[in-house]
Amino acid sequence: MRRKLLPHPILSLTLLVIWLMLVNKVTVGNVLLGAIFGVVVPILTAPYWPGRPRIQNYFKVVEYVLVVLWDIVVANFHVAAIILFKRSKDIHSKWVTVPLDVTSPEAITILAGTITMTPGTVSAMLSADGSSVLVHCLDCDDPEAVRDEIKIRYERRLKEIFS
Structure with a gap:
């Protein structure tokens, strides 16, 4: 009931x-x-909602939320510093392709939303097969480092939450 x-x-x-x-x-x-x-x-x-996602570890959800909130605060200061102190010719915006290990639509949606909520990055497009997401970075000297940071800080935790 x-x-x-x-x-x-x-x-x-x-x-x-x-x-x-x-x-x-x-x-x-x-x-x-x-x-x-x-x-x-x-x-x-x-x-x-035929196949509701099953959250495996609610403590990991809390951890994920705290990490995302921290990253949003830090990224706000980083973007403010870019705007205030860098000349436009010194800003190197880049497109970064992030291959995805998560497969559930809910985890991919949360990951894309997290990337977009974090100042300085925007998830622009998901590949047709859902295997990668295209991310635009406001200022990026090392695209591989950005990709690795997204995978380690966000995707790894989402895999633990939804696996």
């Missing part, structure tokens, strides 16, 4: 929290409406 009412409990909770952040006011009515959204939306979208 619980599985039918809440097919995706994490999504339900996420929808409730996002709704409360959008309305910016915690009232009984807003919590009730958010809870209704949290129950109805997953039920309506459940047929489109």
